[in-house]
Amino acid sequence: MRLDDKDRAILELLQKNVSYDGIANRLGIERREVEERIGRLSDTRTKILIVDDEPDTLIPLKRALELEDYNVIEAHDGVEALEKVRDEIPDLMILDLMLPGLDGFEVCQRLKGDETTRSIPIIMLTAKSEVPDKVKGIELGADDYVTKPFDLAELRARIKAVLRRTAP
Amino acid sequence: MKRDKRDSRVVILGVCIVLIGVVFFLGFKSHEEVKRVVQEQYGEQQLMLARQAASAIAEFADERVTVIEILARERSGDTVENVTRSFKTIYTATGGFYSIEYINTSGVVVYGYPEERAPIGYNLYAENRSGMFDAARDTRETQICRPVPLFEGGLGTFIWVPLYKEDEFQGVILAIIKISTISDLFLVPLTENRTGEVYMIDGRGQLLYDGEAVVTGGVRGIVEEQKNGTEGTATYIDHTDKEHIVAYAPVRWRNQEWSVGITAPVSEVDLLIRSVYARQMIFMGAVIAIITGGSAGLILMFSRWNRTLEAEVKEKTRDLIRANEQLKELDKLKSDFVSMVSHELKTPLAAMKTAAQVLSVADAEDTKREMVSIILRNIERQTKLVTDLLDLSRIESGGMALKMERVSPGAVVADAVESVRHEAEEKGLTLKIELPESLPPVRGDREKLRQVVINLLDNAIKFTSRGVVCIKAREVNGDVEVRVSDTGMGIPEEEQNRVFDRFYQVGNPPQTGGTGLGLAICKGIIEAHGGRIWVESEPGRGSTFVFTVKKA
Incomplete structure (x- = not known):
């Protein structure tokens, strides 16, 4: 976390x-x-950054994760996501692919290409379920890929799994 | 490399020279051959001519002798008068005689025709020239002497035919044929229209006729041959060193054995060959010209054809590439459409699902309320999307049912403006309406037209952050035209055609929310009404969406 x-x-x-x-x-x-x-x-608490331009998707997910006692912060587009990552250094990121401005793939690519942010695990979240999109996401370094509509329990389990897997 | 090239050039040049040499050698060789053959043929032809002339002369002379012999036999007992009366007839009828004379038993010329040529009273004995006369009398046979000079000049052949009545000697008919008569008749014509000469000799080699005095030293040897009565061809070289070809044939009649010779310069043969060559050259030249021209034409034609073909192939390839690109574009549009539909459908579903799951475990009232409102909002959104998609699908399948009636455009516009007024006021935009009082009614579906106007107004408000949204209507060329303009960000020219595409959203990536179907639906509705819809825009200054509907 960056201190001012x-x-x-x-x-x-x-x-x-x-x-x-x-x-x-x-x-x-x-x-x-x-x-x-x-x-x-x-x-x-474990800090999770949710990036989604749809508030209706973001808010329920935020509430659900807060109920799980995660510290949830939010960003609504790619540029804001990059800023938030640098300021807050989250423990995990849930990244929607369809974003205005920088899309999710690009955000992922930039974060995985940067030494300081490379280790932050990313779960991609999207309504796109085509295989090439998944492959592209994984190739860019995403740690997991969840398609909408998702099951909360499943997402929670995946978050835990990713955190466990990437724990230092 | 360069050296190799030069070497190969030298080799090619050498081969060319050798080939040309061979061609020339063969050419010369064949020329000699041709010359020999032609000369032979030429000689043969000359010989034929000589033979013809010879036999004609022999026949002519023989005939003359026979005529006189018949006369002598027929009139053997007749008086001199009766015999000589026939002379004139024979002289004029047969022609060719110099004179015909009657010599009595004592060797005196007593009559002759033509009279001026007859030496009447000439006594053979007195002149000591009775040899042939005596021989004719004694042998009772026709005697022919070899040509001798006449008193009057020139050569003549004397034909002595004895007249016998039983065994009684009556005298001798002497017929003289001038050699010049024969040569005029048979030899001179041969020299016409040709180079070369004709001559005739008698059995002793005496020159009977010599057109141009050709018989000089060189021809002597040939004359010897001719004296033997043979026929053939030979060559000789004259005093100017020119080679001549001679064809000779014997003239045999009675006891006479003459010989006709026809000469021609060998250069004539060359001339002949040359003319043949010239003709051949012309023919070959024509053939080569035709072949070359034809090939060149063909090559030209093929190359032109090729060029056209290439151009055609290029054009077709271009067309194909274009078609392919269009197909790809279409395919991309289709897959974009599918992926957009799936995305647009899944997003609210995901929101609802998560919200519902949160709702089921949350305790806090705030959170519960929040989740319920999210669920309701997304149901709304989902409903709109489904409605839009169904509309679009109906439009695209041509199954949209229009309830056509007389509709007042003013009412539709006012109605639509009411629906969006709240939204505009919330954004602090001025909503301006300009409707002329007398606007004719249009023919259309009230609900659908309202939907179009609302959609256009909605868009205008959505894309304008401050300023004016204005709606105008007017009558143009029997249509009612409605214009919705805003002072928003405008649409770049290259995107103006595409704003009516499904899911097309201005800006890349899309700048605002929405299903991206609104304008596609508007376009479908207006086109189903038989109207047009388009956009006029200047980026940064705003856009104007215009549509027309037919008057009722």
């Missing part, structure tokens, strides 16, 4: 046992933001 200046300042102040209100005062931000940042910094 505020994150670093909050961490410093926490070590000096400054209260949340104190931190908020010192940094000139609201207490809610301080709590949020601390919550994020102290979150040790």
Whole structure:
């Protein structure tokens, strides 16, 4: 996870046992933001990035994974996905192929071509079920490939399997 | 490499020279052969001429003798007057005699015809020229002497025919034939229209006729042969070193043995050969010209044909490639369509399925509500997609049922505008309507036309972030034209033709949501009404979708 200046300042102040209100005062931000940042910094759950341009697909999946106690972050297109990956360094990525701008294949190719992001496992998720698409996805380095409509239990199992397989 | 080339050139040149040499050698050899054959043939022909002339002369002379002999036999007992009366008849009827004379028993010429040629009173004994007369009398046979000079000049042959009444000697008829008569009749014509000469000799080699005095030194040897009475051909070289060919044939009549010779310069043969060659050359030249011309023509024709063929093949290949590309494009469109349909159908299904599964395990009310609304929204979306697909399928199969009636375009437009007003206001867009008061009704399906207008307005609103969406209608050439314009991002020219394709979405990749079927359906509906639909657009300044429907 990439820390910005505020994150670093909050961490410093926490070590000096400054209260949340104190931190908020010192940094000139609201207490809610301080709590949020601390919550994020102290979150040790597995972080999953879901990339899908369809909110109706993304939200139920997000809720389902949250119920499984995953820390879920979202991106709605390829460019945002790349940014999110660099900022948040997720533990796993669920990547839709049909995206406006950069499509899923390209996002996958870029991430697998970059030393710092190569190890992030990617599960491709798409309504396209043609074999060539699957082959292309796997060739580009995707760790798994799930077609819509999928079964939540199956997806959960696959997420676990991929995480286990790619655990350092 | 270069050296090799030069070497091979030298070899080819050498071979060519050798071949040309061989050809020339063979040519010369065959020329000699041809010359020999032609000369032979020529000689043969000359010989034939000589023979003909000889036999004609012999026959002529023999005939003359026979006539006189018949006269002598028939009139053997007659008086001199009666005998000599026939002379004139014979002279004029037969022709060829110089004179015919009657010599009495004492060797005196007593009569002759023509009279001016007859030396009447000439006494053979007195002149000591009675040899032949005596011989005729004594042998009772016709005596013919070899040609001798006449008093009047020239040579003549004397024919002595004795007249006997029983055993009583009556005298001798002497007929003289001038050699010049014979040569004029038979030899001179031979020299006409040809080079070369004719001559005749008697048995002793005395020259009887010599056209151009050819009989000089060179021909002597031949004359010796002729004196032997043989026939044949030979050559001799004259004093100007020219070679001549001579054909000779004997003239045998009675006791006379003459010989006719026909000469021709050998150069004549060459001339003949040359003329043959010339003709051959002309023929060969013509043949070569025809073959060359023909081949060139053929080559030209073939090459032209080839070129046309090539061009045709090229064109056909181009056509094929184009057709193939179109097919590929079609195939791609089809597979794109299938994959789009599957994607569009699966996406809401996936959303519903996940939402329903979340709903079944979630405890929080917020989450439950959220999931239910997602499910409902996607059912809506799925329904719209299915409706669109069914519409499209009906349009494409030609099975769309139109409820045709008189429809007021104004009402349709107003109705459609009402449906989208909320949307436009939400985006802060101005919705402008320009309808003339007197707009004629059109013939069409109210619902479907409304669907088209709504769709166009929907699109206009969707692609315009700020500005105006305007709808106008007017009458043009018996049609009602409806224009929906926006101030959105516009459509690049190369995409304007494709916006009406199924699942085609402007921008690559597509910039907005939607099924991508709306315009395809609009096009289908308008075309089913017999109208036209098109787009006018300038990227960055907005688009105008225009359709026409026929007046009612």
